[in-house]
Amino acid sequence: MNISERLGIKFYKEQVEQFLIDKGKQTEEALHQYLGQLQCPGPGLIEAMEYSLFAGGKRLRPALVLGSAEIFEGDIPKVMPSACAIEMIHTYSLIHDDLPALDNDDFRRGKPTLHKVYGEAVALLAGDGLLTLAFELLASTGNADVVAEVARSAGVNGMVGGQYLDIRAEGQKITIETLQEIHRKKTGALICASLRCGALLSNASSEGLYAITEYGKHLGLAFQIVDDILNVTGDEKTLGKPVGSDKEHNKSTYPAILGLAQAQELALEQTHKAIRALDCLGEKAEIFRQLAIYMLSRNR
Amino acid sequence: MNISERLGIKFYKEQVEQFLIDKGKQTEEALHQYLGQLQCPGPGLIEAMEYSLFAGGKRLRPALVLGSAEIFEGDIPKVMPSACAIEMIHTYSLIHDDLPALDNDDFRRGKPTLHKVYGEAVALLAGDGLLTLAFELLASTGNADVVAEVARSAGVNGMVGGQYLDIRAEGQKITIETLQEIHRKKTGALICASLRCGALLSNASSEGLYAITEYGKHLGLAFQIVDDILNVTGDEKTLGKPVGSDKEHNKSTYPAILGLAQAQELALEQTHKAIRALDCLGEKAEIFRQLAIYMLSRNR
Numbered sequence: 001m002n003i004s005e006r007l008g009i010k011f012y013k014e015q016v017e018q019f020l021i022d023k024g025k026q027t028e029e030a031l032h033q034y035l036g037q038l039q040c041p042g043p044g045l046i047e048a049m050e051y052s053l054f055a056g057g058k059r060l061r062p063a064l065v066l067g068s069a070e071i072f073e074g075d076i077p078k079v080m081p082s083a084c085a086i087e088m089i090h091t092y093s094l095i096h097d098d099l100p101a102l103d104n105d106d107f108r109r110g111k112p113t114l115h116k117v118y119g120e121a122v123a124l125l126a127g128d129g130l131l132t133l134a135f136e137l138l139a140s141t142g143n144a145d146v147v148a149e150v151a152r153s154a155g156v157n158g159m160v161g162g163q164y165l166d167i168r169a170e171g172q173k174i175t176i177e178t179l180q181e182i183h184r185k186k187t188g189a190l191i192c193a194s195l196r197c198g199a200l201l202s203n204a205s206s207e208g209l210y211a212i213t214e215y216g217k218h219l220g221l222a223f224q225i226v227d228d229i230l231n232v233t234g235d236e237k238t239l240g241k242p243v244g245s246d247k248e249h250n251k252s253t254y255p256a257i258l259g260l261a262q263a264q265e266l267a268l269e270q271t272h273k274a275i276r277a278l279d280c281l282g283e284k285a286e287i288f289r290q291l292a293i294y295m296l297s298r299n300r
Numbered sequence: 301m302n303i304s305e306r307l308g309i310k311f312y313k314e315q316v317e318q319f320l321i322d323k324g325k326q327t328e329e330a331l332h333q334y335l336g337q338l339q340c341p342g343p344g345l346i347e348a349m350e351y352s353l354f355a356g357g358k359r360l361r362p363a364l365v366l367g368s369a370e371i372f373e374g375d376i377p378k379v380m381p382s383a384c385a386i387e388m389i390h391t392y393s394l395i396h397d398d399l400p401a402l403d404n405d406d407f408r409r410g411k412p413t414l415h416k417v418y419g420e421a422v423a424l425l426a427g428d429g430l431l432t433l434a435f436e437l438l439a440s441t442g443n444a445d446v447v448a449e450v451a452r453s454a455g456v457n458g459m460v461g462g463q464y465l466d467i468r469a470e471g472q473k474i475t476i477e478t479l480q481e482i483h484r485k486k487t488g489a490l491i492c493a494s495l496r497c498g499a500l501l502s503n504a505s506s507e508g509l510y511a512i513t514e515y516g517k518h519l520g521l522a523f524q525i526v527d528d529i530l531n532v533t534g535d536e537k538t539l540g541k542p543v544g545s546d547k548e549h550n551k552s553t554y555p556a557i558l559g560l561a562q563a564q565e566l567a568l569e570q571t572h573k574a575i576r577a578l579d580c581l582g583e584k585a586e587i588f589r590q591l592a593i594y595m596l597s598r599n600r
Contacts, residue, residue: 041456096424099424119401120401125402125467128427133455135435139444144440148436151439152436156338156346156432157338157339157341164342165341167421185341
């Protein structure tokens with residue numbers, strides 16, 4: 001399937017790669033700075049947080065915060081704390097998900113998971129520490145709306161709730177609607193919040209805020225469908241985690257419910273909707289159109 | 301030892317009990333309201349959060365928030381979200397502490413711990429959910445300083461850091477200074493933050509804020525020493541948890557390091573300092589003087 005042709009948009013892969021590299025670098029510099037400022041409560045805890053924070057993540061969420069701020073002509077230093085905060089929340093969720101009490105995963109991005117290296121107690125606390133530090137950083141923006149936005153997206157009506165629904169659904173036969181609800185909460189909410197934080201901190205108009213939110217909803221859904229597809233068709237080495245683990249955990253996935261071909265169609269459709277949502281934002285939103293195609297055609 | 305006599309202050313026990321009952325009731329009503337407003341992501345998660353939130357806690361921290369606001373003539377509805385938020389953070393910390401990865405406790409306040417009833421996965425997520433909901437509530441005050449205050453006190457330089465130091469110290473011989481650092485972080489920081497939130501949201505003067513902070517530091521320390529003492533001398537039924545568990549877990553405690561008599565002296569000394577810190581606040585801080593004596597003479 002030539003994605004670019006089917007969407008009717010020329011795809012500049014290198015442009016997106018450069019965008020992600022740039023935003024990733026900026027984010028990692030800031031993350032190092034924030035972590036470096038912490039008074040260490042004894043060796044080990046900060047190292048554990050760093051182990052997971054710098055384990056080769058794609059930095060998608062910070063790139064969405066920073067990219068959104070650029071679209072709305074915001075100030076990058078002003079939004080950087082929330083970009084880092086959201087990456088910390090994403091990281092804490094992976095640490096807790098990997099614990100034996102939940103997914104019991106031994107590898108993540110090709111490296112042993114945190115609890116495999118530092119033990120379960122430290123992994124639990126490193127996750128708690130990252131989540132709490134995230135809110136300290138968000139508070140430093142001085143904007144309580146941004147704190148509320150992220151808290152809602154990460155909480156029981158967002159990520160934590162999605163994670164809960166996900167474990168309840170294991171081994172159950174669920175509908176495509178339930179699967180979509182799980183993913184809207186589990187990954188979609190924080191992706192949306194990333195875009196909205198960048199916009200809110202850049203004083204976006206309500207029309208702009210609406211557009212970027214719609215983009216986020218469809219991008220988040222497409223992102224998860226592709227994740228599910230890669231868990232079936234991907235290359236273990238490229239992915240950095242075992243292929244087929246969803247099936248092994250008896251997880252409902254898009255390919256499992258819809259079949260592979262229809263899941264790919266749905267991902268394309270959601271990508272198309274994401275791109276269309278940006279229409280009113282014109283040329284300055286081009287990088288996000290490209291990013292949507294990139295996310296659809298990624299192999300990890 | 302007649303505590304009241306040694307401190308030179310008449311002790312009105314019933315007055316403190318009534319204060320705690322009143323603040324506890326107000327807090328529990330508000331907690332029920334906040335939890336009731338959540339869209340349930342499927343049965344079980346909210347129930348699990350409620351199981352721990354309404355498991356018979358003393359509601360000390362909310363009482364400190366609300367009492368502090370009263371001293372500084374603040375508006376109770378305005379501070380209630382942060383009172384509830386801090387109780388949620390306290391509760392999440394107990395849930396995660398009790399998990400097999402940390403203390404592996406089967407009972408808390410005379411009831412089976414959350415993971416014993418709902419399983420480890422739900423307990424982990426219920427804790428994450430409470431911590432995140434707390435920050436949503438704190439953000440609803442519109443005051444980013446209050447969010448930052450609580451995040452600092454609960455994070456790696458506060459509660460999480462103290463918990464980390466605590467597990468590292470298990471089975472080690474530590475000095476009284478290290479023990480004090482652990483407790484300053486593990487329990488003292490959130491107690492201080494409770495008092496400071498009430499004051500900050502009531503526009504306390506910097507002198508008032510300083511006084512209430514000093515009170516909190518000494519109260520928090522006295523509180524922990526008494527906790528340690530009760531773990532040796534207390535009655536299992538009254539406490540609702542096994543006596544002697546600290547010794548069993550090989551934990552350093554005040555009685556273990558100082559001996560019982562000197563630990564009791566230190567608790568008295570810290571209570572005295574807490575009371576003296578309130579001098580500049582005059583008569584309106586009387587309930588907090590009484591509370592300090594009450595906390596010293598409690599049996600659970």
